[in-house]
Amino acid sequence: MKITLKVWRQSGPKDSGGLATYELDDITEDMSFLEVLDVLNEGLITSGEEPVAFDSDCREGICGMCGLMINGSAHGPEVTTTCQLHMRSFSDGETITVEPWRADAFPVLKDLVVDRSAFDRIIQAGGFISVNTGAAPDAHAVPVPKENADKAFASAACIGCGACVAACPNASGMLFMGAKVTHLGLLPQGQPERDARVVKMVNQHDHEGFGGCTNIGECAAACPKEIPMDVISQLNKDLRTAMQHGR
Numbered sequence: 001m002k003i004t005l006k007v008w009r010q011s012g013p014k015d016s017g018g019l020a021t022y023e024l025d026d027i028t029e030d031m032s033f034l035e036v037l038d039v040l041n042e043g044l045i046t047s048g049e050e051p052v053a054f055d056s057d058c059r060e061g062i063c064g065m066c067g068l069m070i071n072g073s074a075h076g077p078e079v080t081t082t083c084q085l086h087m088r089s090f091s092d093g094e095t096i097t098v099e100p101w102r103a104d105a106f107p108v109l110k111d112l113v114v115d116r117s118a119f120d121r122i123i124q125a126g127g128f129i130s131v132n133t134g135a136a137p138d139a140h141a142v143p144v145p146k147e148n149a150d151k152a153f154a155s156a157a158c159i160g161c162g163a164c165v166a167a168c169p170n171a172s173g174m175l176f177m178g179a180k181v182t183h184l185g186l187l188p189q190g191q192p193e194r195d196a197r198v199v200k201m202v203n204q205h206d207h208e209g210f211g212g213c214t215n216i217g218e219c220a221a222a223c224p225k226e227i228p229m230d231v232i233s234q235l236n237k238d239l240r241t242a243m244q245h246g247r
Contacts, residue, residue, distance in 0.1 A: 001027040001087060004095040005040060007052055010108050017108065019097070029088040033076060034059060034066060036087060037098075053111040059083040061224065064161030068112055069099040074163035074222040081161065081224045101162050103171035104209040118208040119160050119176060125204035126197035127180045131189040148186040155183035157225040164219035164227075170211030175219035177201050178231030185238055195242035202239055 002025040010017030022040055031039075034056050041051035057065040061084040070076035076085045090096060098112065106114040133142070144152075158179035165173050181198050184190035190197075213232055220229045 001025075001029060001090075001092045003027055003036075003087075003090065003093070005036075006095060006097040007040075007112070008099045009052070009111055010100075012110060013107055027087055029086065031087045032059070032083055033068075033070065033085040033087070034083045053109075053113045055113050056083060062159065064159035064224075067101055067114075067161045067163055067166065069097075069101065069166060071097055074101075074166040075161075075224060079222070079224060079226070081159075084224075101166040103162075103165050105171065105173065106162060106165065114162075116160070116162050118210070119162065119173070121208065122173065122177060122201050122204045123180060126193065126200035127184065128193070129184060129189045130192060133189055142188050144187060152183045152186040155179040155186075155227065155231055158183075158223075158227050159225060161224065163222045163224060165210065167218040167222035168211065168213075169216060169218065170214060172213045172219070173205050173208075173210040174213040174232045174235065175223065175227055175229070177205055178233075178235040179227050181238055182231040182234045185234070194238065195245050198235060198238040199242050202235075 002023070005022045005024060006019045007022060008017060009020045024036065024040060026039065027036055034054070037052060037054055044051045054068065055065040057063040059066070061081040064081065066082040067075065068082045070082070070085070075082050077089050078085055100106075100108050100112045101114045105118045106116055109115050156179070158176060160176060162176070164175035165171050181201060184197065185194050215229070215232075217229060220227060
């Protein structure tokens with residue numbers, strides 16, 4: 001395959017940045033998108049140019065580090081992580097535009113790398129439990145309704161990649177935060193902090209500069225782990241309950 005990449009290049013947070021165009025003609029349809037960026041960087045390094053900075057780690061769709069805007073869509077044309085997106089999803093001769101996540105709460109550090117530590121601070125604000133569950137057999141001894149267990153497990157699948165924020169016109173982090181609130185709030189171990197958790201996390205979310213949720217649904221549509229929008233409803237329910245309790 002021959003493709004044209006238009007890649008966002010930005011030397012640092014204070015640089016205005018811009019798109020740079022690169023031609024690649026040694027691409028196969030079995031390559032992942034990150035492997036294509038590897039090929040690009042090998043060529044840039046060989047020619048004495050600065051390689052494109054981008055995040056990656058596991059390259060197995062687990063860690064969520066690889067988030068990119070590809071042709072205007074979070075993670076590209078498929079509902080998956082960027083590292084699991086393969087070139088068979090594109091056409092020979094296609095021009096592909098690659099940009100970083102666009103959100104005030106995710107400032108660009110360099111090229112395609114953004115600072116997603118705002119997510120970490122939201123989790124630090126309330127995404128934890130203080131209950132000592134003991135060893136695995138002890139935790140399994142606590143009865144949990146299957147419906148709650150299934151919903152908690154599905155919510156815990158969130159990998160914090162930030163695609164929900166990048167896809168949302170408001171740059172809201174409510175799907176991410178809703179997943180964390182839901183998976184802890186549905187389990188017995190999460191009850192002691194349940195009210196305080198949602199209040200602290202919402203306050204931190206707003207402090208970080210994320211936008212408000214207007215139920216557009218782009219977040220759930222872009223989520224590679226298919227977190228449903230009803231976690232946002234659960235978050236709002238928990239927040240309303242916490243406010244009624246005077247938290």
